[in-house]
Amino acid sequence: MTTEHRQAAPPGTPGGAAPRLDKPPHGEAPAPDPKEARRQARRSRRYRWDIKYSPYGFIAPFFLFFAAFGLFPLLYTGWSSLHQVNLNNPNDLEWVGFENFTRLWDDEFFWNALANTFTIGIISTVPQLAMALGLAHLLNYRMRGSMFFRVAILTPYATSIAAATLVFVMLFGQGDYGVINWGLGLVGIDGVSWEAGDWSSQLAVSTIVIWRWTGYNTLIYLAAMQAIPNDLYESASLDGASRWQQFVHVTLPALRPTILFTVVVSTIGATQLFGEPMLFGGDESGGAQGQYQTLGLYMYETGWTNRHLGRAAAIAWTMFLLLIVIGLLYAFITRWVGRSTGEEE
Amino acid sequence: MAVKPYRTRTFRAQAPIPTCRNHPAGKATSVRQEDDHVMRNTPRTTLRSRRRAGRALAVGMAAVMSTALLGACSSDDDSDGDGGNGDEEITLRVGVFGQFGFEESGLYDEYMELNPHITIEQDSITDNGDYITQLRTRLSQNSGLLDIQAIEIGNIAEMTTELSDRWVDFNEYPDVDASHFVEWKNQQATDPDGRLIGLGTDIGPTGICYRTDFFEQAGLPTDRDEVTELFAGGWEDYLAVGDQFAAEGPEGVAFLDSAGGMFNAVVSGYEERYYNAEGEIAYEDTEAVATGWELATQAAEAGLSSGLEQFQPDWNQAMANGDFATLPSCPAWMLGYIQSQAGEGGEDVWDVAQSPVPSNWGGAFVGVPEAGENKDEAVALAAWLTAPEQLAKLFTERGSYPSSAEAQQLPEVLEATHDYFNDAPIGQIFSQAAADVPTTVIGPYDQQIQEGITDGLLALEQNDLSPDDAWDDVVSALDNAVAE
Numbered sequence: 001m002t003t004e005h006r007q008a009a010p011p012g013t014p015g016g017a018a019p020r021l022d023k024p025p026h027g028e029a030p031a032p033d034p035k036e037a038r039r040q041a042r043r044s045r046r047y048r049w050d051i052k053y054s055p056y057g058f059i060a061p062f063f064l065f066f067a068a069f070g071l072f073p074l075l076y077t078g079w080s081s082l083h084q085v086n087l088n089n090p091n092d093l094e095w096v097g098f099e100n101f102t103r104l105w106d107d108e109f110f111w112n113a114l115a116n117t118f119t120i121g122i123i124s125t126v127p128q129l130a131m132a133l134g135l136a137h138l139l140n141y142r143m144r145g146s147m148f149f150r151v152a153i154l155t156p157y158a159t160s161i162a163a164a165t166l167v168f169v170m171l172f173g174q175g176d177y178g179v180i181n182w183g184l185g186l187v188g189i190d191g192v193s194w195e196a197g198d199w200s201s202q203l204a205v206s207t208i209v210i211w212r213w214t215g216y217n218t219l220i221y222l223a224a225m226q227a228i229p230n231d232l233y234e235s236a237s238l239d240g241a242s243r244w245q246q247f248v249h250v251t252l253p254a255l256r257p258t259i260l261f262t263v264v265v266s267t268i269g270a271t272q273l274f275g276e277p278m279l280f281g282g283d284e285s286g287g288a289q290g291q292y293q294t295l296g297l298y299m300y301e302t303g304w305t306n307r308h309l310g311r312a313a314a315i316a317w318t319m320f321l322l323l324i325v326i327g328l329l330y331a332f333i334t335r336w337v338g339r340s341t342g343e344e345e
Numbered sequence: 346m347a348v349k350p351y352r353t354r355t356f357r358a359q360a361p362i363p364t365c366r367n368h369p370a371g372k373a374t375s376v377r378q379e380d381d382h383v384m385r386n387t388p389r390t391t392l393r394s395r396r397r398a399g400r401a402l403a404v405g406m407a408a409v410m411s412t413a414l415l416g417a418c419s420s421d422d423d424s425d426g427d428g429g430n431g432d433e434e435i436t437l438r439v440g441v442f443g444q445f446g447f448e449e450s451g452l453y454d455e456y457m458e459l460n461p462h463i464t465i466e467q468d469s470i471t472d473n474g475d476y477i478t479q480l481r482t483r484l485s486q487n488s489g490l491l492d493i494q495a496i497e498i499g500n501i502a503e504m505t506t507e508l509s510d511r512w513v514d515f516n517e518y519p520d521v522d523a524s525h526f527v528e529w530k531n532q533q534a535t536d537p538d539g540r541l542i543g544l545g546t547d548i549g550p551t552g553i554c555y556r557t558d559f560f561e562q563a564g565l566p567t568d569r570d571e572v573t574e575l576f577a578g579g580w581e582d583y584l585a586v587g588d589q590f591a592a593e594g595p596e597g598v599a600f601l602d603s604a605g606g607m608f609n610a611v612v613s614g615y616e617e618r619y620y621n622a623e624g625e626i627a628y629e630d631t632e633a634v635a636t637g638w639e640l641a642t643q644a645a646e647a648g649l650s651s652g653l654e655q656f657q658p659d660w661n662q663a664m665a666n667g668d669f670a671t672l673p674s675c676p677a678w679m680l681g682y683i684q685s686q687a688g689e690g691g692e693d694v695w696d697v698a699q700s701p702v703p704s705n706w707g708g709a710f711v712g713v714p715e716a717g718e719n720k721d722e723a724v725a726l727a728a729w730l731t732a733p734e735q736l737a738k739l740f741t742e743r744g745s746y747p748s749s750a751e752a753q754q755l756p757e758v759l760e761a762t763h764d765y766f767n768d769a770p771i772g773q774i775f776s777q778a779a780a781d782v783p784t785t786v787i788g789p790y791d792q793q794i795q796e797g798i799t800d801g802l803l804a805l806e807q808n809d810l811s812p813d814d815a816w817d818d819v820v821s822a823l824d825n826a827v828a829e
């Protein structure tokens with residue numbers, strides 16, 4: 001920076017991109033007043049600290065709450081799972097090591113619940129996301145009253161789960177008591193005892209989940225679709241692509257990260273499924289033979305009905321570990337999908 | 346009767362006097378309400394000093410308000426009128442589940458009128474499953490407990506075994522007289538050390554409820570004495586009538602509601618059912634369970650049962666539609682349930698007869714947690730609420746049959762009839778049944794065992810399991826449920 005350039009191109013507005021004019025050139029600085037320098041140093045140190053540490057201060061409340069209501073329960077549950085604990089006397093812990101975990105290996109009821117959770121998860125998540133994708137695509141068209149439809153599709157999500165499940169219980173009533181069986185009767189099909197069968201009861205529970213969560217996922221997809229630039233569709237249609245081809249070749253690839261997100265969220269939800277089967281059967285046994293008892297229900301039954309808190313804690317931790325494994329699996333798939341299509345993560 | 350003194354004790358002469366606003370009584374009342382208000386918004390666990398501060402604040406506020414609003418009123422001896430002499434303003438909180446009946450039949454209001462320094466508040470949780478979960482957690486931590494807590498009979502055993510020390514021993518209060526309760530009720534609430542931790546409210550002596558219209562169509566007698574006679578030989582006779590009903594009765598109407606109901610009716614007629622006298626789990630070996638299972642599976646396999654799960658929506662609907670003709674186990678409280686479910690269509694077609702082997706189904710207790718702040722007053726209230734007169738009122742108003750032998754003999758109980766059930770003399774029917782109820786041994790896992798077996802019967806009915814397979818399932822499920 002030399003004097004010749006001083007006259008040239010002064011900045012138009014203060015704070016512009018050009019260097020400040022009043023700044024003394026390097027090396028020509030007056031001998032610094034030590035007091036002033038100290039003050040400046042202090043100020044700049046404070047400024048540095050502010051930049052460096054303030055963000056931690058701002059997010060600290062969340063982490064404090066997380067530590068109190070997330071991390072501590074997690075660790076305490078882990079500690080309890082290594083003990084024999086009675087719900088009626090939770091401060092009296094008797095060390096049993098990993099027995100609560102190893103016993104799960106031979107626990108037919110645990111495996112039954114795990115299998116149910118898995119099947120209910122599949123038959124609720126897959127149709128749910130497929131339908132959400134289709135609905136989002138439809139809602140993405142220019143149409144009259146689109147706002148109304150968008151709000152309407154979210155109403156199940158906003159409905160109380162207890163109220164909704166009660167309605168479904170009546171729909172899936174046994175014998176002649178349910179609306180669905182009544183409808184089947186009209187077309188000459190014998191009624192199904194929905195709650196009694198393995199598949200029928202799981203289907204019924206899945207229906208509640210699908211009904212409740214499809215709208216939520218639809219809106220997420222819709223938001224992502226609206227972020228897809230319109231020129232992609234324009235050029236696709238110029239190339240003679242049909243609506244369906246546009247959906248498959250433009251919409252779907254652009255939605256890939258969103259779809260992965262919804263899959264992850266739905267999987268977590270499915271693993272923790274509790275309210276729907278609980279209210280469907282009226283208690284935590286998940287049917288007379290546990291035909292729709294999920295892991296969440298089994299944990300609740302073990303801990304709160306049968307009062308074995310240590311065993312319940314072990315089930316809870318197993319569920320947690322299961323979710324971590326699933327999370328890692330998805331992370332791996334994401335990376336793999338990203339690499340195979342040449343996209344950056 | 347222990348509670349008499351509390352009923353007749355009068356606090357503060359001014360209470361009953363209706364006065365001009367000028368009278369101290371008017372102000373005293375306003376102080377009380379202010380105090381309630383503060384209490385309601387104050388967590389139970391506050392320190393004594395904070396409570397005192399709250400009280401001072403309340404008194405202060407009341408004083409300010411009364412000065413502002415009722416300028417003419419004098420403000421003399423208010424503050425020294427209610428302090429220090431044991432008549433301190435007290436709020437007692439009662440925790441119950443469902444429609445327990447105390448509040449509904451006006452007992453709290455009555456008590457508050459008799460004891461003006463006491464305010465009663467009730468916390469009700471609809472479902473006992475949720476209620477007991479909360480109660481257990483609070484008992485285990487000894488915090489958050491109300492002054493009085495209701496205990497369902499299915500949970501009383503875990504309270505007397507695992508959590509006994511958390512409850513007040515009513516035997517230690519000379520004013521409490523528990524001798525008027527039926528003996529087995531007291532026994533169930535007594536822990537191994539002889540401490541009495543609960544006072545009985547209601548019990549559920551059983552009859553048999555039946556539909557007179559369906560009985561008529563099947564060519565069976567409809568008069569309740571004749572029906573009682575019909576079943577008098579025992580449960581085999583009852584099932585034999587069922588076979589006759591199935592052959593000649595109306596199409597599409599089952600004889601009884603569920604195999605689980607049948608099992609329940611039979612098994613509760615014995616002293617040892619799920620636990621033996623030593624307090625060990627013994628359901629696999631008792632005569633009660635063997636007989637109950639045998640008769641219930643017999644009923645299911647003969648197609649006598651409608652195969653529904655009791656108290657589920659389908660079962661309620663079947664009751665409303667008239668899809669079954671009898672309830673083999675029909676305790677006093679069930680009458681109200683039938684009335685609410687069957688509605689007008691069921692009026693005068695339902696009736697109730699004597700059970701060949703009466704037993705007890707349901708009922709509850711009230712206990713006072715040790716952690717309460719006003720234990721003495723809470724004990725007095727608990728004793729008053731369960732005194733014969735009050736239990737009789739619970740019966741006449743709410744249909745909960747009294748657990749007090751003395752109350753059972755009161756004329757209003759003994760002579761009670763039920764219009765919905767053809768004016769059945771329910772007072773007589775259930776007092777006779779109550780006299781024959783055995784002293785059943787109950788243990789901490791009673792409820793789980795009962796539900797496990799009922800679930801097994803439901804699986805047998807709905808999924809066509811063989812009785813042996815269903816029983817194996819029951820045993821493995823229960824082994825898992827009770828394993829530490």
